Every structure is written in structure tokens, then in C-alpha cells.
Amino acid sequence: MKIMAVFLLQHLGPLLIWGLVTSSVYLLMATGLTLIFGTLRLVNFAHGDLIVLSAFITFLLTTNMNLNPFIALIPAMFVVMTVGVAIYRFGFKPIYGISKVSEILMTIGISYIIENAMAYYFLPVYRTSVEIPSPVGGGGVVLPGNVLMTYDMLETIVVSWVLMIILYYWLYRTGQGIAIRALSQNPVGASISGVDVGRLSYVIFLVGSALAAVAGALYGILYTFWPYNGIILTLMAFSVMILGGVGSIPGTMIASLVMGYAVNFASYYLGGCWGEAISFIILALVLLVRPSGIFRGG
Amino acid sequence: MTIAVILVSMMIGKYAEMIAITIMIFYIYSLAWSLVANTGMISLGHALFFALGSYAYGIFSLIYGINMISALFIGPIIGALAGLAVGFIAGRLRDWYIGMFTFALTPAGYALAVSDQLKPWTGGAVGFAPPAFSLSMSIWLPFSALLAFATYMIVFTIQNSRMGFALSAINDDEVAAATIGINTRLYKIIIFGISGYLSALAGAMFVSMYSRYISPEFFGYPDVSYNLWPIFYSIIGGMGTPEGVLLGTIILDPLTELARTVIGGPLALVTFGVLLAVVIIKTPGGIYGYVIKYFEAKSQMR
Amino acid sequence: MNLLNVSNVVKRFGGLVALNGVSVQVDRHELVGIIGPNGAGKTTLVNVIMGIYYPDSGRMMFNGRDITRMPPHRRVKLGISRTYQVPRPFSNMRVLDNVAVAAMHGAKELSVGEARGIARDILERVRLADKANLYPLSLSVTELRKLELARALAQGTKLVFLDEASAGLTGDELREILSVIEKIHDEGITIVMIEHVMKVIFNIAEKIVVMVNGEKLAEGKPTEISSDARVIESYLGRRWASV
Numbered sequence A: 001m002k003i004m005a006v007f008l009l010q011h012l013g014p015l016l017i018w019g020l021v022t023s024s025v026y027l028l029m030a031t032g033l034t035l036i037f038g039t040l041r042l043v044n045f046a047h048g049d050l051i052v053l054s055a056f057i058t059f060l061l062t063t064n065m066n067l068n069p070f071i072a073l074i075p076a077m078f079v080v081m082t083v084g085v086a087i088y089r090f091g092f093k094p095i096y097g098i099s100k101v102s103e104i105l106m107t108i109g110i111s112y113i114i115e116n117a118m119a120y121y122f123l124p125v126y127r128t129s130v131e132i133p134s135p136v137g138g139g140g141v142v143l144p145g146n147v148l149m150t151y152d153m154l155e156t157i158v159v160s161w162v163l164m165i166i167l168y169y170w171l172y173r174t175g176q177g178i179a180i181r182a183l184s185q186n187p188v189g190a191s192i193s194g195v196d197v198g199r200l201s202y203v204i205f206l207v208g209s210a211l212a213a214v215a216g217a218l219y220g221i222l223y224t225f226w227p228y229n230g231i232i233l234t235l236m237a238f239s240v241m242i243l244g245g246v247g248s249i250p251g252t253m254i255a256s257l258v259m260g261y262a263v264n265f266a267s268y269y270l271g272g273c274w275g276e277a278i279s280f281i282i283l284a285l286v287l288l289v290r291p292s293g294i295f296r297g298g
Numbered sequence B: 001m002t003i004a005v006i007l008v009s010m011m012i013g014k015y016a017e018m019i020a021i022t023i024m025i026f027y028i029y030s031l032a033w034s035l036v037a038n039t040g041m042i043s044l045g046h047a048l049f050f051a052l053g054s055y056a057y058g059i060f061s062l063i064y065g066i067n068m069i070s071a072l073f074i075g076p077i078i079g080a081l082a083g084l085a086v087g088f089i090a091g092r093l094r095d096w097y098i099g100m101f102t103f104a105l106t107p108a109g110y111a112l113a114v115s116d117q118l119k120p121w122t123g124g125a126v127g128f129a130p131p132a133f134s135l136s137m138s139i140w141l142p143f144s145a146l147l148a149f150a151t152y153m154i155v156f157t158i159q160n161s162r163m164g165f166a167l168s169a170i171n172d173d174e175v176a177a178a179t180i181g182i183n184t185r186l187y188k189i190i191i192f193g194i195s196g197y198l199s200a201l202a203g204a205m206f207v208s209m210y211s212r213y214i215s216p217e218f219f220g221y222p223d224v225s226y227n228l229w230p231i232f233y234s235i236i237g238g239m240g241t242p243e244g245v246l247l248g249t250i251i252l253d254p255l256t257e258l259a260r261t262v263i264g265g266p267l268a269l270v271t272f273g274v275l276l277a278v279v280i281i282k283t284p285g286g287i288y289g290y291v292i293k294y295f296e297a298k299s300q301m302r
Numbered sequence C: 001m002n003l004l005n006v007s008n009v010v011k012r013f014g015g016l017v018a019l020n021g022v023s024v025q026v027d028r029h030e031l032v033g034i035i036g037p038n039g040a041g042k043t044t045l046v047n048v049i050m051g052i053y054y055p056d057s058g059r060m061m062f063n064g065r066d067i068t069r070m071p072p073h074r075r076v077k078l079g080i081s082r083t084y085q086v087p088r089p090f091s092n093m094r095v096l097d098n099v100a101v102a103a104m105h106g107a108k109e110l111s112v113g114e115a116r117g118i119a120r121d122i123l124e125r126v127r128l129a130d131k132a133n134l135y136p137l138s139l140s141v142t143e144l145r146k147l148e149l150a151r152a153l154a155q156g157t158k159l160v161f162l163d164e165a166s167a168g169l170t171g172d173e174l175r176e177i178l179s180v181i182e183k184i185h186d187e188g189i190t191i192v193m194i195e196h197v198m199k200v201i202f203n204i205a206e207k208i209v210v211m212v213n214g215e216k217l218a219e220g221k222p223t224e225i226s227s228d229a230r231v232i233e234s235y236l237g238r239r240w241a242s243v
């Protein structure tokens, strides 16, 4: 009984908090991806690389120019959004709708370009979380049960979920958001009824990249990263997206919680590398049970 | 044929010979990838099979003491089994979902290879050195050329069989293929199994004849390169035709080696990514498609 | 016993009920026509019988076997084939191989050589032999329809669904295709022709099924159907009928 209590206090508490933090980061990572896939039927495999790019720019500006990470996030966001739009304009647009095969090959090629460009420019070394200083000057609170929650963890949770509320408002209450939802439900119908699909595609890529940028800065503040981190972040975002149902914001919220906790528990009890394995297992299971089968719909 | 290869290998020296061996290995790997791609499934995780082949070869020969030549052919059976399993899931999925699923395979494979649980066999993050073929023997280039030729014959035979017609139909229009009586799911699983075996064979050859070391990066993680070489060679060379793949491998593989050793570093790799993107947009037929068009235009002018 | 027995099949697409409890029987060696206006559910019925979608409810028996939830390729092996209303050729294969691949994987499993032989015969019959070595991309719409027909016939099945196989054909071409279909029928193949235009079907069909709005409106001999008030009403409009 006493051992149980000690276990609960020492392990479960931090795991619960970290699960929530991780979920919040996944949520930000996956919404950008699911927004793009849900509307334009494009999976941006470079999404994780955009996140890492944002982390690196934030890192660069905070160390070289002594900026607060939240201030550094603004130029980082600008760069990432530019790259995101460039991916769409020069990568996808020339081949959009012509062949799925080309699109899939293109996206992996783009990811490869960005990853190696980052490895060249930022060097292929790990940047630990302490290299980006805390935007709120560090510190934290001790929750009941002796669990430490730093302000950085708290701000990650808050930023992520508040952004979700704003995004939800945008998608469900504004004209542009409604047009985007129309596009996701019926691309042909939307374009017939006067939605400017071309312009909206840019908006979608801009918003998706902006979300990636925010995710990147928060990720860099909390975790260790290096130029080749993109793959695993993209993979996590896939798993959350597929589990939550493509294009669904509420689904993504629930899925990110499931995934955040699953990854934390798996890496704690089975070993670090199992966090990645568990996200793959979840992805594979979902695809196995509810595949977007070829003889259904479409 | 064999005699010519031996003569050439004597003339061009060891370094060139090693590069020629990697051409054979990556030709097999790229053909294996193309088999699946030509069935309409773009795999972004073939390094899983490649790495499984190398690990299986290493573990069989080092830990279980199976002789090297046997291990070279038995080891890839693990790749075939993995291929069947992957095909079982991928066969039910469509385009992007196949891409995402296969993309996820390689971090998962990597995670397993470095896990504490499997470390006694895999050597964890460090990897291990398996028994390798002696470099002083000049037989390995002709041997690998023979295997490459055998792979080509396998692909050729498949393409001209009932199965080849079925695969081609599936690639074109899966629903129509099913409604003319093709068991699309079964064929997709089988082709993944064959491709898994051949990719794993390439992986086993790679460690036994070239790298002499097995490391978890063969899973194409964290650097995706091992996943992407067959894609680069097949697509830039000209997917769909064994000739195009051969062209791509012969031209690009030495460049890859050069990029790794001489120019060095990620910037050279960026070039490969850019080249892929340009080919996809400008000449989807790849170099081979371009060559064919050129000769057709020329013959029409006469 | 009927060759094909479709009973009470329901198929919904979201809120839309494309088939609302449709029952159809086809006898051995029969030539059945299914007619109905746009969106009546004719193509959906073929898709459900072929296994592209499974029905939400209802049952389908073919030759005494329950095929309700059987994958498409197994239905072909049992002996059902179809053409597509909007042609779906394999664009990477030559015309000959388009037909050959269907023969190869049809009711019988044939070798590549045997299948090509059959494909040549059939292309001859539908008068497409001169295009055998072209790619589908260079065929006209009517030629693509003939290719669809050739592919379905090459499968050597007992029952063939022709989804508007004659649409867009006129004059000699129409007569030609119809004579091919009749000949195939005389050889003992059961045929279900789906048509938009009644005229085509009335001369050759032994039984006609009329579909409207996902339901079977009427069924009977051509002569019965052409005098059925409900059919006239649905085809010519309510006002006309009531006059």
C-alpha cells in the first residue's frame, strides 16, 4: 500500500503533467497537418521539418541577439510561413491534381531538402532545451503531490489550447473558415459556389505553417532537437491526425491527448525509444481497423 | 559476360570495384522498390526491408554461425516476411495513407533495433560488425553482378506473366482491376513480399560486401537517406522500366558515393532532393523517358 | 432457379437512398433490359451486384451462391462481368492487352498466350481489331465503349451487365453493336442491358425492369411495359400522363 502511494507520488504525477505537455505540443503539430490534408488532400511530409526550422530560428535569434523566445518566434514564424507557402507554390502547385504519385514523391523530396539544408546551415548537432532560454524567466510551481510544473510547461499548455479555441472560432464563425470547411467537404461544390480555391490554398498553407512555427518554438524551449528531428515529429503528427480523423479539430484534440499520454507512459516503462514505436503501433492499428478502404466511398 | 566483368574489375582497381559493387546492390534495391511503386503503392519506408536484411544476415552469420553465403540468401527471408506483413496493411490503404504508413515503418524499425530488449542481438545504437566477404578476392563484383542480373530476370518474368498484367492493371485502376477478376489485395501482398526479399537481399549484400558494419541508420532514420536512394535512382532514372532504373543507378550511385566522401555533407544531399523535385515537375519519365523521346524525335526527322 | 436473385437491396450514400429495396430476378439465358431516368440507381445496382459497394441491407444470390458480401474478383470467377458506363480502360496497356488481362483473370484462369488469342477474336467481333496495338488514349468514345464490351465478353462469364453500352452510338454502329450483343446472347450468355433510351432495348429484350428514384417501378415484357401508365408517367412527366 505504501509502495503504491510512493509510486503514485513519484512517477504518476510527473507522467500525468508531462503527458499533458506533450499532448499540447502534438496538438499544435497535428492541427496544421490535418488542416492541409483535410482540405487540399495533400500531406505535407515536411511539416515536422518546418517545426524544427522554427525551433532553430528561435534558438538562433535568442542566442545571437538575446531576444526573448516569444519575440524571436515572430521572425521565425515569418520565415516558416514563407517556406510553407514556397513548398506549396513551387512544389505542389505545378503537379497538383495531376498525379498522387508525383505529389507523394514530391513531398518526401521537399522534406529531404529542408532537412539537409538545416543540417548544413545549423550543423547536425543536438540543441538541448536549455539553449533556448525560458521566455518567462524560468521558475515554476509545485503542484500537490510534489509534482513540479515549470512555467514553460504551463505556457505550452495554455498557448496550445488557446490557439485551438481561436482556430475553432476561425473555422466555424468566420466567412473564410466556413469556406475552408466547405472546401474540405466538397471541393468541386465549393469551387462552383464561388470559393476562390486558389487563394484559399495559400491561406491554408499559411495557417498550417504558422501553427508549425508556434509548435516549433515551444518544442525547442522544452525538448532537445536537431535537424533530423522532422521525421519523428511528422510521424507523431500523422498518428494524431489519423487517430483523430482527418480534418476534425475536436478529434485531433482527443487524439493528441491519447498520443501524448501513450508516448510518455511507453517511454517511461519500456525505454525511451518505445515512445516512437508506440506512436507507430497506434498508427498501424488505426489504419488496420479503419482504413480508408478503396471500395468504400469515393 | 562474366569474363568481361572480371577483366574490367581487374583493370579499374579496388575503389572503382567497390563502387561497381554498390551499383549492383542499389540496382537490386531500386528494382525492388519499383516493383511496389509500379503497383501504385509509393513506399517511403523500404529501408525497413533493407535494414532487416542486413541485420538478419549479420545475426544469422555471427550469432547462429550459419555460413556467409547461406546467410546472404536466408537472411532476406525475414525481409520477405516483413514485406508480407506490411503488404497486408498497405494493401488495404490508398495513396497518401500508404505513404504515411510506410514512412512510419522506419522510425519503428529503428526504435526496435536500438531497444534494450533486442540489444543482445542488434548491438543497440552502436550496431555490430558481421562476418564479411574477403576483399582480396575479385569474385564479389561478378557475384553481385550475377545477383543483379538474376533480379532483373525476376522482374522481367513477373512483368510478362499473368501477375505482371494484374499488377499493371492495379496500378492503372484498382477498382476496374478488381471487377475484371483480379484479387488486388492478394497481389499487392505478394509483390510486397517479393520486394521485401529483394530489398533485404540488397541490405545483406551491402553489409557483407561493402560497409562491413551494421548500424541502425540503415533503417533510414534519423537520416532518411537509406529510404530515398532507391526512390532517387528509380524516379530520376525513369520509373517503370528496369532500363531506366539501371540508368539512374549507374549515373547517380557514383555521385552519391562522391557526395558522401569527397564533397561531403548535407549540401550535396540537398542537390539530390532538388534533382528529384525538378524531374517530377519537368520530366516525369526520368532520364530514360527523356532518352527515348530524344531518339523517337530523331528517327522521325529522318 | 434464377441465375441471379437480388432481393430487397438497399444502398445509401450518406443521406441519399440510391437503392431503396430493389428486387430483380434474372433467368438463365435471358436478355433483360433495365431502364430509368438519370439518377434512378441503375449504375449503383450494377456496382452493388459487382461488389464495388456492399449493400446496406438485402441479399444477392448468384447461381445458388450467396454473393452479398463477396469481394468483386470472386464474383467474376463465379461468372459475372460488367462494362462501365464511363469507360475505364487501363491506360498503360495496349487495346489488345486491355482485353487480354480481362480474359486472363476472368471466369477461367488463362495463360498470357491463350488470353491474347481470345482477345484477338473478340476484338475482331466488335470490329476493333485494327486498333489492337494502340493505347486507349487514342481511341474515340465509341471505340472505348466497344473496348468495354470486348473486355466484359472476354471474361467468359455466364452473366454480363452492359451499362449503357450503346450510348452515343448511332446508325450502323448501333446496329453493329446490337447484333454482336444478340449473337453473344444466342450463344447462351445471359445479358442485362442498362439503357437510358427505351427504343434501343425494346426490340431485343425479353424482360424489362423500370427503375425510378432508387425503386423498381415496373417489370414485364416490353409490350406490357410500353403500355404501363406509371412508366409513361415517369418518362413523359406527370402532366402528360394525366391528360
Ligand SMILES: Nc1ncnc2c1ncn2[C@@H]1O[C@H](COP(=O)(O)OP(=O)(O)OP(=O)(O)O)[C@@H](O)[C@H]1O
Binding pocket: A297, A298, C013, C016, C018, C036, C037, C038, C039, C040, C041, C042, C043, C044, C045, C085, C196
Ligand atoms: N459513389 C457515390 N457516392 C455518392 N452518391 C452516389 C455514388 N454513386 C451514385 N450516387 C448517387 O446515387 C444516385 C443514383 O446514381 P446512379 O449512377 O446509380 O444512377 P443511374 O440510374 O445510373 O443514372 P444515369 O442514367 O445518369 O447513369 C445518384 O443520385 C447519384 O448521384
Ligand SMILES: [Mg+2]
Binding pocket: C042, C043, C044, C085, C163
Ligand atoms: Mg448510370
